[in-house]
Amino acid sequence: ALRDPAVFEAAARAFPPGAAWLELGAAPLSGVLAAGGLDNRWSALVDERGPVATGLVPVGDALTHTNPTLGQGISLALWAACRVARTAHQDPGSVRFAAAYHAWAVRTLKPWFDFQVVADAAIGERFATRAGRGDSARAVAALFECALEDPEVMRARARVRHLVEPPERAYADPRVRARVERWLAARPGYAPHAVGPDREEWERLVYDPDPATSPSTSARS
Ligand SMILES: Cc1cc2nc3c(=O)[nH]c(=O)nc-3n(C[C@H](O)[C@H](O)[C@H](O)COP(=O)(O)OP(=O)(O)OC[C@H]3O[C@@H](n4cnc5c(N)ncnc54)[C@H](O)[C@@H]3O)c2cc1C
Incomplete structure (x- = not known):
């Protein structure tokens, strides 16, 4: 339902920052496009018995992908890239290198991944239950x-x-x-x-929009 521009705008208007943008007369450049890849993923090449692959050194989203709400992804990618650049002369194809890199990543990057997971859970819970x-x-x-x-x-x-x-x-x-x-x-x-609509208001906006109050779609085609 959110791909319908009228429904999307009504939903956006229910959040103060979205409403403020729309009040300025913001005009869409396209139809409603969905953003993907908003998950949190930690991809370790090491299990409890040690490295499962050597000679493959993941950096950036290949190592950890975080929901961009906190904007951490590029910093985490550059942090890992710097570590690899500093240590790449230390037999990078060895089991020892893979284990040391993993230990560094868990120590240095994983707390920020965990931070995003906790922040997302809190936001989700707040939105669902108020x-x-x-x-x-x-x-x-x-x-x-x-x-x-x-x-x-x-x-x-x-x-x-x-x-x-x-x-x-x-x-x-x-x-x-x-x-x-x-x-x-x-x-x-x-x-x-309590910023934004409660669950009941959200469902009304998305699933049962009132055509009388929904913005017109005619200006966007
Ligand atoms: C909507 C959104 C908003 C974001 N906002 C922020 C932000 O504000 N701040 C922030 O720090 N981070 C943000 N991020 C996260 C950030 O973009 C990523 O963490 C970062 O780009 C990861 O870099 P990367 O090099 O690992 O991967 P990518 O930037 O995804 O680069 C991978 C590249 O590999 C290419 N590729 C894939 N498969 C192949 C193949 N088989 N052969 C050749 N090439 C291939 C892809 O086309 C791509 O160009 C955001 C992410 C999203 C999705």
Whole structure:
């Protein structure tokens, strides 16, 4: 149903960023195209008994593909490419090389893959159930909103977004925690925004659009 331009636009309008773009008079350049490859995949050439192949050194998406919502893919690809360039003189066809490369990748890249998996699960759950009002969800949401006002917290956020420091370290910094706690204490009634439609509204938009309120498709053909 989302490939119908009218349905797609109505759905896009239900999310504040999409609505803001459409308010500016954005005009589509094509029909509705689906984006593929939004999964998370870790492709190890090593199992519990060691390397299953030698002489084949995967980098980029061949090693780990991550849903691009956090925009990590190119950084992870370049990180692995640098490692291969630095070590390629060390008998790259050997079992030892394959094992060492795998151990490096698990240590260095896998935490970022895991971060994406956890982030996706949280988003999916929030969208499906509207959960997210508990204390920890409130603290996580506060961190992002506080960062928009507090440069110290934004720096921690930037370190995570740019793969400099893992979230469990950057956000555990006592100074960052204290600032977020102060931000929350000043807003006792704070509840994370429920951004976008709830499940019922989504199903109505997608499966039972009201032709009277749906945007016309005539301008797009
Ligand atoms: C919609 C979307 C948005 C993204 N946004 C971001 C972002 O904002 N930031 C970010 O860091 N990452 C982003 N990524 C991820 C990023 O694009 C990938 O992680 C990155 O391109 C991986 O590089 P790669 O060289 O491993 O693979 P690719 O860039 O996919 O390159 C593989 C190449 O091999 C070619 N090929 C395939 N099979 C053959 C064959 N048999 N013979 C010859 N050539 C072949 C393909 O045509 C392709 O050109 C996004 C990905 C998607 C899908």
